[in-house]
Amino acid sequence: MCRVLMYQGAEVRLDDLLYQPDNSLIKQVYDAQLLKMLNLAGFGMLAWDGASHEPEMPFSYRSTSIPVFDRNLRDLAQKLRVSAAIAHVRGVPFHDRVTLGEQNLHPFLYKGARIALAHNGHLADFERMRFALLDHIKPAIAQQIRGNTDTEWLYALLLSQLDDPTSARCGEEIVDAVEKMLASIRHVRERYRIDTSSAANLFISDGTSAVAVRFAFDYGCYDMDKPDELRQADHEFLSLWYTTGSSYGLHDGEWKMISAPAATDGSILISSEPLTRDTSTWCEVPEYTAIIATGEGGRQQIRFRQIEA
Amino acid sequence: MQASTATAAAASAPPGVAPGQGGFDRFLLEVPLLAGLDAAGLAEVQRLLRPFDVQAGGVLFRQGDASDGLYLIKEGEIAIMRRVPGDETVQLAVLGRCATVGEMGLLDHGVRSASAVAVTASTGFFVSCERFEMMRADRRPPAFAVMDRFITQVAARTRKAIELAAAHLAPGCAATAAATAVSVAWTRCSSPATLDQRLLLALPFFGSLGSGELRELMGQVKRHDFARGDLVWPAGAAASHCLIVVRGALATYFSTPPRPQLFSVHGPGSFAGELPLLDGGPHPLIALAREPTIALSLDRERFEVLRKGGGELAFTLFAALGSAVAGNLRRADGHLARVMPQQQRGDVLLAPVKS
Numbered sequence: 001m002c003r004v005l006m007y008q009g010a011e012v013r014l015d016d017l018l019y020q021p022d023n024s025l026i027k028q029v030y031d032a033q034l035l036k037m038l039n040l041a042g043f044g045m046l047a048w049d050g051a052s053h054e055p056e057m058p059f060s061y062r063s064t065s066i067p068v069f070d071r072n073l074r075d076l077a078q079k080l081r082v083s084a085a086i087a088h089v090r091g092v093p094f095h096d097r098v099t100l101g102e103q104n105l106h107p108f109l110y111k112g113a114r115i116a117l118a119h120n121g122h123l124a125d126f127e128r129m130r131f132a133l134l135d136h137i138k139p140a141i142a143q144q145i146r147g148n149t150d151t152e153w154l155y156a157l158l159l160s161q162l163d164d165p166t167s168a169r170c171g172e173e174i175v176d177a178v179e180k181m182l183a184s185i186r187h188v189r190e191r192y193r194i195d196t197s198s199a200a201n202l203f204i205s206d207g208t209s210a211v212a213v214r215f216a217f218d219y220g221c222y223d224m225d226k227p228d229e230l231r232q233a234d235h236e237f238l239s240l241w242y243t244t245g246s247s248y249g250l251h252d253g254e255w256k257m258i259s260a261p262a263a264t265d266g267s268i269l270i271s272s273e274p275l276t277r278d279t280s281t282w283c284e285v286p287e288y289t290a291i292i293a294t295g296e297g298g299r300q301q302i303r304f305r306q307i308e309a
Numbered sequence: 310m311q312a313s314t315a316t317a318a319a320a321s322a323p324p325g326v327a328p329g330q331g332g333f334d335r336f337l338l339e340v341p342l343l344a345g346l347d348a349a350g351l352a353e354v355q356r357l358l359r360p361f362d363v364q365a366g367g368v369l370f371r372q373g374d375a376s377d378g379l380y381l382i383k384e385g386e387i388a389i390m391r392r393v394p395g396d397e398t399v400q401l402a403v404l405g406r407c408a409t410v411g412e413m414g415l416l417d418h419g420v421r422s423a424s425a426v427a428v429t430a431s432t433g434f435f436v437s438c439e440r441f442e443m444m445r446a447d448r449r450p451p452a453f454a455v456m457d458r459f460i461t462q463v464a465a466r467t468r469k470a471i472e473l474a475a476a477h478l479a480p481g482c483a484a485t486a487a488a489t490a491v492s493v494a495w496t497r498c499s500s501p502a503t504l505d506q507r508l509l510l511a512l513p514f515f516g517s518l519g520s521g522e523l524r525e526l527m528g529q530v531k532r533h534d535f536a537r538g539d540l541v542w543p544a545g546a547a548a549s550h551c552l553i554v555v556r557g558a559l560a561t562y563f564s565t566p567p568r569p570q571l572f573s574v575h576g577p578g579s580f581a582g583e584l585p586l587l588d589g590g591p592h593p594l595i596a597l598a599r600e601p602t603i604a605l606s607l608d609r610e611r612f613e614v615l616r617k618g619g620g621e622l623a624f625t626l627f628a629a630l631g632s633a634v635a636g637n638l639r640r641a642d643g644h645l646a647r648v649m650p651q652q653q654r655g656d657v658l659l660a661p662v663k664s
């Protein structure tokens with residue numbers, strides 16, 4: 001069911017985010033602590049480096065290879081220093097109806113758009129409702145859909161809520177667009193009488209503002225006529241955690257955020273589960289809540305907003 | 310002097326127990342957690358206790374450790390410290406004589422939510438999770454009385470933690486709503502017999518019941534259906550039922566202006582509204598149906614009958630309630646950890662709480 005991390009703040013080496021902690025994103029491919037599932041369907045990442053050419057455009061890396069064995073990724077991660085990143089390992093059910101391919105890897109960033117999106121979750125009965133979503137997607141954006149994941153359609157819907165997807169947005173505007181996007185999906189679900197639990201944890205960034213959303217449609221709702229098919233995922237809310245500080249790194253033998261005296265929060269890490277087995281410096285994002293981090297003057301303004309969709 | 314000491318001891322001894330008798334340390338009579346237990350209950354507790362002592366600066370346990378038991382302080386002071394994002398440390402409380410430390414893990418087997426460090430050299434007693442479980446598995450009436458007392462005290466602490474979290478979320482406002490006579494009529498009520506038992510047994514809590522226990526529970530509850538957005542109870546309302554969610558989700562909120570803020574979400578197999586039934590206070594939080602929800606209600610009268618213990622269902626139910634109460638306490642602590650660093654930088658010393 002995927003694992004995701006998002007970072008924003010002081011420059012860090014990508015290897016320190018992806019590989020070093022004892023519950024790193026790469027380790028979560030095969031040994032996630034809060035998800036009983038392997039995530040073998042590929043890896044995708046967008047990373048922003050302010051010193052690079054056209055800094056508002058991120059580096060992009062995507063591969064259907066299992067990232068544990070990807071030497072190219074490891075070499076790149078050891079060289080790159082980034083101020084923002086979204087990285088995603090894809091988990092899918094193990095059957096032949098699933099399509100593996102680069103077009104289905106997260107995060108999604110369309111040409112010309114400023115914001116990127118990755119998703120942890122699954123929209124129930126998506127195949128039935130997919131094309132009804134076209135009514136809510138601008139044609140120019142719909143033309144860019146290449147894959148068959150529910151996530152890409154969420155992304156297209158999100159961009160369609162913005163007046164101008166090519167210009168920068170503040171965090172609150174992004175959350176406004178998220179609420180409209182979720183409302184559109186709820187409307188289509190109601191039309192098709194889809195009422196079973198569908199997790200939609202979202203990770204959205206443009207390199208300056210980071211928004212993560214912990215949300216589910218019809219949480220706790222399952223098909224009561226099929227008691228033998230009831231799964232743990234039907235009654236657990238997908239996790240979302242964060243940690244903040246003035247900088248991230250190896251301190252006293254631990255990978256963690258620390259706060260320097262008299263300093264303010266300069267960095268934030270948001271992920272599906274904590275990157276360390278010691279979770280004492282991490283907090284959970286409450287359910288049905290967005291966490292918004294905006295970089296201003298070397299610090300992260302962090303706010304929480306309840307999602308009403 | 311001896312006469313007045315004997316008189317004082319007689320005044321504080323449980324009924325039927327002469328001073329000097331009972332098979333338990335007289336110190337237990339002072340402990341609020343154990344107030345109301347009779348001699349048999351106190352003797353039951355005594356069997357669980359092992360002495361501990363720690364020097365000033367010594368660590369009883371660290372945040373994130375697996376919970377191994379509860380500490381009962383006899384002498385000295387123990388500081389409760391919590392790490393928060395940014396690797397800052399917040400001192401949540403300083404506890405002294407008769408206070409308990411680390412009780413949550415006994416109820417829900419979770420990890421330590423904070424560290425406990427001795428401010429001064431301290432002594433007292435330790436109750437291991439293992440021994441507590443053995444007492445619980447024993448199913449004897451004194452064991453049930455101890456468990457009930459324990460859960461009730463943790464419920465009271467949970468209420469205080471919720472009030473503290475509310476105060477930090479909305480400084481200057483009333484922490485939680487004052488008691489009110491307003492209640493909400495639940496209109497869609499039916500028999501639980503409409504629910505497939507195979508379905509229930511696949512859910513948390515229900516899955517821990519034997520078939521006989523499930524039948525007994527179904528005979529004592531009613532089914533209620535809530536539409537998304539339905540008000541289940543307002544903050545401050547007197548509690549007449551607790552709910553067990555079967556499908557969907559209930560959410561509880563702080564009554565903070567200008568809009569309520571989410572405290573917790575309760576999905577299938579979860580309890581809601583157990584706190585007021587345990588400690589007798591009003592609902593501290595608003596409850597709404599966050600999703601279309603089916604829940605089973607247990608009314609106060611039947612709750613109190615089960616509370617007196619004696620049957621398998623009572624033990625299983627109260628073990629689950631203990632876990633639910635501990636979960637709410639962890640949730641309140643989590644809100645505090647999330648809110649406090651944003652309001653106060655660096656180490657924060659809250660008003661010390663001494664019991």
